[in-house]
Amino acid sequence: xxxxxxxxxxxxxxxxxxxxxxxxxxxxxxxxxxxxxxxxxxxxxxxxxxxxxxxxxxxxxxxxxxxxxxxxxxxxxxxxxxxxxxxxxxxxxxxxxxxxxxxxxxxxxxxxxxxxxxxxxxxxxxxxxxxxxxxxxxxxxxxxxxxxxxxxxxxxxxxxxxxxxxxxxxxxxxxxxxxxxxxxxxxxxxxxxxxxxxxxxxxxxxxxxxxxxxxxxxxxxxxxxxxxxxxxxxxxxxxxxxxxxxxxxxxxxxxxxxxxxxxxxxxxxxxxxxxxxxxxxxxxxxxxxxxxxxxxxxxxxxxxxxxxxxxxxxxxxxxxxxxxxxxxxxxxxxxxxxxxxxxxxxxxxxxxxxxxxxxxxxxxxxxxxxxxxxxxxxxxxxxxxxxxxxxxxxxxxxxxxxxxxxxxxxxxxxxxxxxxxxxxxxxxxxxx
Amino acid sequence: xxxxxxxxxxxxxxxxxxxxxxxxxxxxxxxxxxxxxxxxxxxxxxxxxxxxxxxxxxxxxxxxxxxxxxxxxxxxxxxxxxxxxxxxxxxxxxxxxxxxxxxxxxxxxxxxxxxxxxxxxxxxxxxxxxxxxxxxxxxxxxxxxxxxxxxxxxxxxxxxxxxxxxxxxxxxxxxxxxxxxxxxxxxxxxxxxxxxxxxxxxxxxxxxxxxxxxxxxxxxxxxxxxxxxxxxxxxxxxxxxxxxxxxxxxxxxxxxxxxxxxxxxxxxxxxxxxxxxxxxxxxxxxxxxxxxxxxxxxxxxxxxxxxxxxxxxxxxxxxxxxxxxxxxxxxxxxxxxxxxxxxxxxxxxxxxxxxxxxxxxxxxxxxxxxxxxxxxxxxxxxxxxxxxxxxxxxxxxxxxxxxxxxxxxxxxxxxxxxxxxxxxxxxxxxxx
Numbered sequence: 001x002x003x004x005x006x007x008x009x010x011x012x013x014x015x016x017x018x019x020x021x022x023x024x025x026x027x028x029x030x031x032x033x034x035x036x037x038x039x040x041x042x043x044x045x046x047x048x049x050x051x052x053x054x055x056x057x058x059x060x061x062x063x064x065x066x067x068x069x070x071x072x073x074x075x076x077x078x079x080x081x082x083x084x085x086x087x088x089x090x091x092x093x094x095x096x097x098x099x100x101x102x103x104x105x106x107x108x109x110x111x112x113x114x115x116x117x118x119x120x121x122x123x124x125x126x127x128x129x130x131x132x133x134x135x136x137x138x139x140x141x142x143x144x145x146x147x148x149x150x151x152x153x154x155x156x157x158x159x160x161x162x163x164x165x166x167x168x169x170x171x172x173x174x175x176x177x178x179x180x181x182x183x184x185x186x187x188x189x190x191x192x193x194x195x196x197x198x199x200x201x202x203x204x205x206x207x208x209x210x211x212x213x214x215x216x217x218x219x220x221x222x223x224x225x226x227x228x229x230x231x232x233x234x235x236x237x238x239x240x241x242x243x244x245x246x247x248x249x250x251x252x253x254x255x256x257x258x259x260x261x262x263x264x265x266x267x268x269x270x271x272x273x274x275x276x277x278x279x280x281x282x283x284x285x286x287x288x289x290x291x292x293x294x295x296x297x298x299x300x301x302x303x304x305x306x307x308x309x310x311x312x313x314x315x316x317x318x319x320x321x322x323x324x325x326x327x328x329x330x331x332x333x334x335x336x337x338x339x340x341x342x343x344x345x346x347x348x349x350x351x352x353x354x355x356x357x358x359x360x361x362x363x364x365x366x367x368x369x370x371x372x373x374x375x376x377x378x379x380x381x382x383x384x385x386x387x388x389x390x391x392x393x394x395x396x397x398x399x400x401x402x403x404x405x406x407x408x409x410x411x412x413x414x415x416x417x418x419x420x421x422x423x424x425x426x427x428x429x430x431x432x
Numbered sequence: 433x434x435x436x437x438x439x440x441x442x443x444x445x446x447x448x449x450x451x452x453x454x455x456x457x458x459x460x461x462x463x464x465x466x467x468x469x470x471x472x473x474x475x476x477x478x479x480x481x482x483x484x485x486x487x488x489x490x491x492x493x494x495x496x497x498x499x500x501x502x503x504x505x506x507x508x509x510x511x512x513x514x515x516x517x518x519x520x521x522x523x524x525x526x527x528x529x530x531x532x533x534x535x536x537x538x539x540x541x542x543x544x545x546x547x548x549x550x551x552x553x554x555x556x557x558x559x560x561x562x563x564x565x566x567x568x569x570x571x572x573x574x575x576x577x578x579x580x581x582x583x584x585x586x587x588x589x590x591x592x593x594x595x596x597x598x599x600x601x602x603x604x605x606x607x608x609x610x611x612x613x614x615x616x617x618x619x620x621x622x623x624x625x626x627x628x629x630x631x632x633x634x635x636x637x638x639x640x641x642x643x644x645x646x647x648x649x650x651x652x653x654x655x656x657x658x659x660x661x662x663x664x665x666x667x668x669x670x671x672x673x674x675x676x677x678x679x680x681x682x683x684x685x686x687x688x689x690x691x692x693x694x695x696x697x698x699x700x701x702x703x704x705x706x707x708x709x710x711x712x713x714x715x716x717x718x719x720x721x722x723x724x725x726x727x728x729x730x731x732x733x734x735x736x737x738x739x740x741x742x743x744x745x746x747x748x749x750x751x752x753x754x755x756x757x758x759x760x761x762x763x764x765x766x767x768x769x770x771x772x773x774x775x776x777x778x779x780x781x782x783x784x785x786x787x788x789x790x791x792x793x794x795x796x797x798x799x800x801x802x803x804x805x806x807x808x809x810x811x812x813x814x815x816x817x818x819x820x821x822x823x824x825x826x827x828x829x830x831x832x833x834x835x836x837x838x839x840x841x842x843x844x845x846x847x848x849x850x851x852x853x854x855x856x857x858x859x860x861x862x863x864x
Contacts, residue, residue, distance in 0.1 A: 089844035100551055103541065111535070118785070119532055119799050124778055126812055140849050173848055209811040228667065231812035235660065253860045259853035295852050331825075338829065345825070346556055353550070353829035356861050360854035361830055364842040367551050368826035379641040380558055380663035382824035392814040393763075393777070394800035397770065397785035398793055410796040412521035416605055417572050420727050421691035422792035428685045429788050 001288050003304050005280065007312040008322070020309055021326060023237060023267070023375060028217065035192045035221040042196035047203050053193040058135075058166045060188070065204040070175070070186040078175035086173070093365040094145050094180050100367030101153045104386035116399030117406075121392045125155035128206060129389060130198035130230075131183065132213035132223075133174055135164035135190055141177035142363065146370045147213050147384065148181035154389035159183050160208055162198065164190020190215075195222035199230045212371075212384065233384060237375035238267035238307075241359055242328035242348075244319045246335040247276030249355040255286035257332060260360050262303035263296040269307040271326070273319040280310040320344040327378040330359045347378045403429035433720050435736050437712065439744040440754070452741055453758060455669060455699070455807060460649065467624045467653040474628035479635050485625040490567075490598045492620070497636040502607070502618040510607035518605070525797040526577050526612050532799030533585045536818035548831030549838075553824045557587035560638060561821060562630035562662075563615065564645035564655075565606055567596035567622055573609035574795065578802045579645050579816065580613035586821035591615050592640055594630065596622020622647075627654035631662045644803075644816065665816060669807035670699035670739075673791055674760035674780075676751045678767040679708030681787040687718035689764060692792050694735035695728040701739040703758070705751040712742040752776040759810040762791045779810045835861035 006016055041049045047065040054060050054068065062068060079087070110120025129151050133144055144161070151159050161178050163171075165188040178186055187205055189197060195215075201207030210231035211223060223232045241261035245254055258270035274280050287304070291297050313319045320341060323331060327347035335341065338353035345351060349372030352359055363370045371384035398406060407430040414422035438448055473481045479497040486492050486500065494500060511519070542552025561583045565576055576593070583591050593610050595603070597620045610618055619637055621629060627647075633639025642663035643655060655664045673693035677686055690702035706712050719736070723729050745751045752773060755763060759779035767773065770785035777783060781804030784791055795802045803816035830838060839862040846854035 085844050086848055089841045089848075092841050093845060103543070104553075109535065117798070121536075121800075121815075122774060122777070122783065127778065142845055142849065228807070228809065231809075250860070253857070256853055256857040256860060260851070260857045263851055263853045290856075293852075293856075295850070300853065342554060342827075345554070346559065347823075348825045350826035350828065351554065353827065356832055356835040357828050357830040358835075358857040358861055360842050360846060360851075360857045361835070361838045361861075362826070362828045363854060364845045365838050366549070366828045366830065368553075368828055372826070375660070377660065377663075378823065378825070380823060383553075383826050385824070387819075391779075391810065391812060392817070393780045393810070394782035394794070394804070394815050395774075395785065396782065396789050396794045396798045396800055398789040398798065400788055403788040403790075403793070406793045406797050409521045409524050410792050412517050413525060413574055413796045414792060416518055416521075417574065418727070419692070419695055419792075420725075421688055421695045421732065422795060424722075424725075425685070425688040425692045425790040425792045428682070428688060429790055429793075 001291055001301055001304060003284055003287065004309040006309050008314060008318060009312070017322070020307070021376070031217060032221050035218055035225060038192040039196045039222060039225055042193050042202065043200040050189060050193055050197050050202055050205070053191065054189055057191055058164050060165065060168060065202070068187050068189055068204060070188060075175050075179035075183070075186065078172045079179040081172060082176050087176070090141065090145070090177060090180055093142065094149060096365050096367045097145055097149045098153060101150045101369070101386050104150070105153060106387060106390055110395055113402065115401040115405065117402035118395065118397040120395040122395055123390050123392050125157065126209045126389050126391065127156070128158040128160065128208045129156045130208035130211040131159060131161045132194065132211060132215050132219060133161055133163040134215055135166050135171070139163070139171045139174045141173040142370065143214065144174055144177035145181050148178070148183055150369065150384060150386045151389045152182050154386045156389050158185070158206070160198065160206060161186045162189050162194040164188065164194070192218045192222035195219060195226060199226035210389070212388070233371065233388060234373060234377065234381060238269060239264045240269040240328050240374060241271070241330040241332065242323055242326055243272045243332040243334055244316065244323060245272060245274045245279065246316060247274055247279035248336060249334040251279060251282035251286040252290065253355065253358070254283050254334060255290055257358055258287065258304065258308065259290065259294060259300050260358070261330065262300040262308065263294065266299055266302040267307065268303045270304060271308060272310045273313050273322060275313050275315050275319070277312050280312060284310060316341060317344070323348065327376040329372045329374045329378065332357065332359060349373045349378045349383055433723055433733055433736060435716055435719065436741040438741050440746060440750060441744070449754070452739070453808070463649060464653050467650055467657060470624040471628045471654060471657055474625050474634065475632040482621060482625055482629050482634055482637070485623065486621055489623055490596050492597065492600060497634070500619045500621055500636060502620060507607050507611035507615070507618065510604045511611040513604060514608050519608070522573065522577070522609060522612055525574065526581060528797050528799045529577055529581045530585060533582045533801070533818050536582070537585060538819060538822055542827055545834065547833040547837065549834035550827065550829040552827040554827055555822050555824050557589065558641045558821050558823065559588070560590045560592065560640045561588045562640035562643040563591060563593045564626065564643060564647050564651060565593060565595040566647055567598050567603070571595065571603045571606045573605040574802065575646065576606055576609035577613050580610070580615055582801065582816060582818045583821045584614050586818045588821050590617070590638070592630065592638060593618045594621050594626040596620065596626070624650045624654035627651060627658060631658035642821070644820070665803065665820060666805060666809065666813060670701060671696045672701040672760050672806060673703070673762040673764065674755055674758055675704045675764040675766055676748065676755060677704060677706045677711065678748060679706055679711035680768060681766040683711060683714035683718040684722065685787065685790070686715050686766060687722055689790055690719065690736065690740065691722065691726060691732050692790070693762065694732040694740065695726065698731055698734040699739065700735045702736060703740060704742045705745050705754060706742070707745050707747050707751070709744050712744060716742060748773065749776070755780065759808040761804045761806045761810065764789065764791060781805045781810045781815055
């Protein structure tokens with residue numbers, strides 16, 4: 001395997017790094033037009049259109065919209081049919097993810113000023129959330145837990161899952177995870193038509209307030225288009241890992257951590273930063289040796305050769321600077337005393353500290369969410385969390401005395417902006 | 433003035449309410465194409481393109497990109513040149529807005545499990561934020577404070593303001609507010625070209641991580657297009673107020689509250705819900721009488737006649753149900769004992785409790801933010817706040833013992849998903 005070697009000592013390092021990181025989702029105008037037509041059609045014709053698209057795209061012989069819903073007994077049966085080890089692992093993961101996310105729960109707050117004026121925020125859960133789950137090979141039960149459990153912890157009233165079942169094939173692990181996570185209703189629909197049904201509602205599928213979950217290019221384009229009608233989570237790019245290693249971790253471990261990102265798909269990005277040149281060479285040798293054992297070796301090879309890199313850095317300080325420039329989705333600090341480097345890390349979706357913390361532990365069961373900002377968006381966004389399923393309303397209760405004091409300020413500023421009704425509205429309350 | 437009267441007792445009330453609320457931002461494909469071209473041009477040609485567009489659209493004779501920046505002394509002079517009353521009002525408003533937003537500051541947290549595994553979130557401010565401020569008549573100093581101060585409270589490293597100055601005309605109040613709010617740099621650019629400069633950076637304008645602030649249709653379209661390259665705040669629709677009144681507030685006060693929303697622009701929406709039919713009539717009479725005193729009476733009349741309504745409801749419980757359906761930007765609960773109704777209010781950007789709390793006090797100086805979700809998006813989004821300028825990184829530090837326990841779970845789930853590198857990566861750490 002031929003993984004790119006770079007060094008910050010190279011004079012053109014910055015431009016090489018830019019090229020390595022360059023990724024821009026191409027906007028496909030034809031796809032976008034197709035999606036727009038599907039959205040408009042489902043919005044207008046509701047269930048009739050939804051059934052048509054499901055017959056066409058998923059080759060399902062459905063003619064009755066009620067048949068699109070999976071009854072709870074089907075989910076329960078999927079859960080009870082799991083091998084004991086899988087069932088136990090799912091349950092333990094769900095318990096840990098729930099416990100972690102409970103720490104994120106925000107509560108209403110207020111304070112009262114000396115003149116009796118009360119200020120604060122009322123924090124409430126969303127009423128109804130839609131969870132998109134892809135069909136086929138990219139359907140991950142862990143993703144069902146990671147998207148559904150924060151919504152449940154937030155207290156979302158109703159959680160609606162959509163999952164396409166092309167040719168009628170269902171994924172038992174996904175349905176079992178839906179049961180475990182407390183999903184309220186499941187519809188076997190997918191693609192842009194499922195996003196339309198969730199955003200606008202049909203006679204069968206209730207309208208939701210926010211849509212979360214991963215999907216293909218059609219789903220992503222549909223989510224972008226309904227943004228504003230409903231809330232959406234991020235539209236994710238290819239997955240990435242950046243490993244900073246001081247050279248003291250087993251090179252096999254680091255090579256496998258790079259693989260675990262690369263095996264997701266050919267566009268995934270895995271990069272190592274190390275001040276130890278010999279260690280980088282050892283990791284490359286480990287990768288060569290370990291690759292053959294991997295069932296997804298061709299995906300791993302393609303990802304690492306096209307988008308991977310082993311980068312020599314001057315020291316760990318420089319590694320932190322480069323990491324902040326990349327703002328990686330996953331960052332492993334596989335170094336001695338990793339906590340000391342935390343204050344230097346400004347942008348990362350999740351930080352995995354110390355040599356025992358493989359990214360895969362975080363993907364499944366450590367507790368934190370595995371839905372993370374990609375493509376450098378950790379500069380301004382956060383992991384999916386309970387806070388994505390709560391919203392705030394400002395609270396303002398002005399006392400009679402407060403209305404006098406605040407009214408004088410508001411009147412001056414309103415007149416300065418030429419808004420006389422604002423000024424008069426404040427003035428009416430001033431003499432009271 | 434002819435404000436629409438509705439009643440929930442009318443058999444077609446629901447469809448009438450739907451028509452009243454219907455507002456969809458039209459997508460203008462020509463405008464969108466123009467914006468796309470400007471973004472691409474500034475991204476490619478940088479300052480040269482930025483200067484060209486500024487000469488063309490703002491009729492500014494600028495040929496040196498350094499001339500696009502206003503030195504701090506200009507902001508200071510604007511502030512010091514204010515009349516004493518305006519200066520004091522701005523200072524008091526800024527102090528109150530800052531004090532309120534400090535309550536929103538989130539801090540990093542973590543906890544350690546019995547086996548030594550640490551989990552948490554590191555919370556950090558954004559590095560650099562861009563604040564768009566419109567030029568001309570729609571430029572509000574209060575908006576500068578409301579957008580800039582939460583960023584400063586969050587600890588944002590650098591705050592870059594852009595404000596077009598068509599024909600060289602500057603708004604002294606806006607510049608004074610920028611000084612007061614601690615804006616770090618100000619560029620006299622606007623439109624899609626300013627959004628492009630902030631999102632991609634030019635030799636003169638530094639690239640930011642997030643762009644906030646209101647703007648016209650070109651600015652809104654540009655913000656939508658750069659979303660993902662940078663973070664953006666919401667894209668706001670027309671402003672709205674919903675007043676729920678038990679009939680005990682002075683009808684002049686309520687009429688003026690409706691005016692204060694309607695005077696923003698012809699598309700603004702102002703609605704009253706009351707169980708007291710005679711009170712609704714009294715408010716209509718007050719509106720007729722008070723209208724003539726308003727400098728912006730034609731805007732107020734158009735907004736109220738086209739998009740306003742006085743709605744008779746059976747009781748205050750029904751008013752809350754309708755309010756939740758509307759999910760208003762501003763909600764006045766002008767009723768006795770307003771706190772008792774709070775648990776029934778699920779969706780609203782800001783809630784103004786009691787007869788002394790006019791919306792205008794919240795717009796300027798009560799403390800909470802006046803940037804609020806519009807068009808029913810309060811179902812899933814929140815007021816602008818300090819949390820919009822902070823981001824989170826998950827923290828995971830697994831102990832040697834924890835790696836054994838978590839590895840077993842991760843291995844089972846990874847194999848269930850067919851991800852063998854994930855499983856192996858966990859397994860490597862298990863025997864340690």
